[in-house]
Amino acid sequence: MGMFCYQCQETVGGRGCTVRGVCGKTEDVSALQDLILYILKGVGYIVKEGNLDVNELGEINYELLNGLFMTITNANFDGDALEAQIYKLLDLRDDLLARTNIENPHDAAVFTVRSLDEMLAKAETVGVLATEDEDIRSLRSLVTLGLKGMAAYTEHAENIGKRNLEIQAFMYRALADTLDDSLTADELTALVLETGKMGVAAMALLHEANTGRYGKPEMTNVDIGVRGNPAILISGHDLTDLEQLLEQTAGTGVDVYTHSEMLPAHYYPAFKKYPHFAGNYGNAWWKQTTEFESFNGPILFTTNCIVPPRKEEIRNRIFTTGSTGYPGCTHIEPDENGKKDFSPVIELAKRLPPPTPIESGTIVGGFAYDQVMALADKVVDAVKSGAIKKFFVMAGCDGRSKQREYYTEFARNLPSDTVILTAGCAKYRYNKLDLGDIGGIPRVLDAGQCNDSYSLALIALKLKEVFGLEDVNDLPIAFNIAWYEQKAVIVLLALLYLGFKNIHLGPTLPAFLSPNVAKVLVENFGIGGITDVESDIAMFMGA
Numbered sequence: 001m002g003m004f005c006y007q008c009q010e011t012v013g014g015r016g017c018t019v020r021g022v023c024g025k026t027e028d029v030s031a032l033q034d035l036i037l038y039i040l041k042g043v044g045y046i047v048k049e050g051n052l053d054v055n056e057l058g059e060i061n062y063e064l065l066n067g068l069f070m071t072i073t074n075a076n077f078d079g080d081a082l083e084a085q086i087y088k089l090l091d092l093r094d095d096l097l098a099r100t101n102i103e104n105p106h107d108a109a110v111f112t113v114r115s116l117d118e119m120l121a122k123a124e125t126v127g128v129l130a131t132e133d134e135d136i137r138s139l140r141s142l143v144t145l146g147l148k149g150m151a152a153y154t155e156h157a158e159n160i161g162k163r164n165l166e167i168q169a170f171m172y173r174a175l176a177d178t179l180d181d182s183l184t185a186d187e188l189t190a191l192v193l194e195t196g197k198m199g200v201a202a203m204a205l206l207h208e209a210n211t212g213r214y215g216k217p218e219m220t221n222v223d224i225g226v227r228g229n230p231a232i233l234i235s236g237h238d239l240t241d242l243e244q245l246l247e248q249t250a251g252t253g254v255d256v257y258t259h260s261e262m263l264p265a266h267y268y269p270a271f272k273k274y275p276h277f278a279g280n281y282g283n284a285w286w287k288q289t290t291e292f293e294s295f296n297g298p299i300l301f302t303t304n305c306i307v308p309p310r311k312e313e314i315r316n317r318i319f320t321t322g323s324t325g326y327p328g329c330t331h332i333e334p335d336e337n338g339k340k341d342f343s344p345v346i347e348l349a350k351r352l353p354p355p356t357p358i359e360s361g362t363i364v365g366g367f368a369y370d371q372v373m374a375l376a377d378k379v380v381d382a383v384k385s386g387a388i389k390k391f392f393v394m395a396g397c398d399g400r401s402k403q404r405e406y407y408t409e410f411a412r413n414l415p416s417d418t419v420i421l422t423a424g425c426a427k428y429r430y431n432k433l434d435l436g437d438i439g440g441i442p443r444v445l446d447a448g449q450c451n452d453s454y455s456l457a458l459i460a461l462k463l464k465e466v467f468g469l470e471d472v473n474d475l476p477i478a479f480n481i482a483w484y485e486q487k488a489v490i491v492l493l494a495l496l497y498l499g500f501k502n503i504h505l506g507p508t509l510p511a512f513l514s515p516n517v518a519k520v521l522v523e524n525f526g527i528g529g530i531t532d533v534e535s536d537i538a539m540f541m542g543a
């Protein structure tokens with residue numbers, strides 16, 4: 001059995017990567033990630049069966065998040081880092097087991113490996129395909145992939161010092177349940193919905209952490225041109241890394257630009273005080289192969305999405321931190337107080353030329369919950385007067401497949417009395433189109449990162465209240481969401497838990513949905529795919 005991974009939208013043939021990932025993941029890296037997940041299931045099993053108190057687990061609470069995050073698409077390609085994480089997790093797992101009296105523990109709680117070869121051999125037997133029943137495999141995957149997204153958001157909140165151990169407690173139980181062969185498809189379906197519920201908690205936690213520490217996002221024009229100074233490009237979602245980088249670059253003559261999912265950092269008041277926080281360079285993650293070349297300076301990855309850098313020259317300019325990693329790139333670890341020393345990145349920036357311009361002008365964003373609420377009267381009036389007919393939630397991810405041009409065309413062709421609510425890197429498909437405004441309300445309202453989809457849900461729930469509706473689905477809101485990796489999975493499950501129906505998902509439905517599981521989602525939640533722009537707009541507009 002070779003590798004098998006079907007966790008992202010770009011999986012081969014819409015079925016699974018079996019030789020090498022489209023993302024660039026090798027067979028060995030895939031195996032090590034499978035093994036990390038299996039160990040974490042064993043940890044979950046020990047916590048559950050041993051009735052361990054999540055408040056007294058210590059380091060594993062963080063390593064649970066870190067381990068899951070390392071297995072997210074495009075986060076960590078570094079076999080050595082994954083191997084080290086396996087040894088660390090096994091030690092932590094064994095310490096936990098020693099605190100219990102579990103009789104005949106599950107293999108995931110006791111197996112051991114002493115070398116890379118043993119890891120690879122073990123991984124062969126514990127991957128996705130180890131679950132033979134297609135529907136059970138599908139439901140287990142929905143849970144574990146949702147947990148990966150949840151782990152990412154919880155880790156960001158934790159880095160800011162915000163913690164809700166109920167989330168970890170749920171994660172341990174859910175991981176344990178994916179090992180339990182006695183659970184029926186109905187019980188696992190209930191677990192999937194519960195995963196959505198905890199996804200809401202994780203996004204709420206991160207929202208509180210981000211706004212508590214950095215202020216409430218506000219309407220902001222972000223420069224997309226360049227200045228003439230040497231510069232660092234920061235990508236990913238982790239705002240604490242950005243904060244430290246901005247502090248350390250202050251007064252050095254080195255500017256800081258955002259890439260992809262870091263763009264929304266410009267909307268936070270706390271980061272606006274840095275005069276060298278210059279703007280956003282480029283587009284969504286997959287364009288990095290060309291954009292990093294013209295950027296000229298060093299790049300810091302705080303989270304996914306990394307595209308394997310083919311040229312050595314680029315690899316030498318890439319730094320990773322947190323759960324990310326790439327072989328040959330310098331990884332920056334925090335000290336015991338969580339402080340990171342970015343001086344190697346800054347020193348390299350000083351020796352390199354400033355970025356080459358690729359575009360100019362500004363883009364607008366910052367329409368998270370509080371900013372939209374500040375405009376609520378205007379928005380409500382526009383809906384009542386008919387100036388706004390419909391909102392389109394087009395949150396999620398971008399990706400490299402040609403099919404995604406659909407989203408640009410969809411946005412371009414929407415009637416002019418509609419407003420797009422977006423979050424995540426999906427926005428790059430239409431945030432530079434000149435779609436105008438409706439009475440001063442821009443037609444593309446960017447709430448922020450993918451986790452800020454939570455803000456979009458809050459906005460919808462508030463509008464429901466304002467209009468005195470019983471059901472949020474009676475609002476003039478349509479969902480046409482693009483997905484790519486596992487954070488989109490938790491966002492989707494969270495929206496389902498909050499009661500949103502008729503969500504359309506594209507560009508293709510997940511490979512990990514078996515026909516029966518897809519049927520349940522269609523029948524109970526009205527989940528649908530996409531077809532072509534014209535038919536879909538007609539369908540959404542109710543023509």
Ligand code: SF4
Binds near residue numbers: 006010017
């Ligand atoms: Fe394939 Fe996606 Fe898995 Fe990469 S993450 S191996 S592209 S399914």
Ligand code: SF3
Binds near residue numbers: 261397424485
């Ligand atoms: Fe994008 Fe990777 Fe998902 Fe956070 S950065 S939305 S794909």
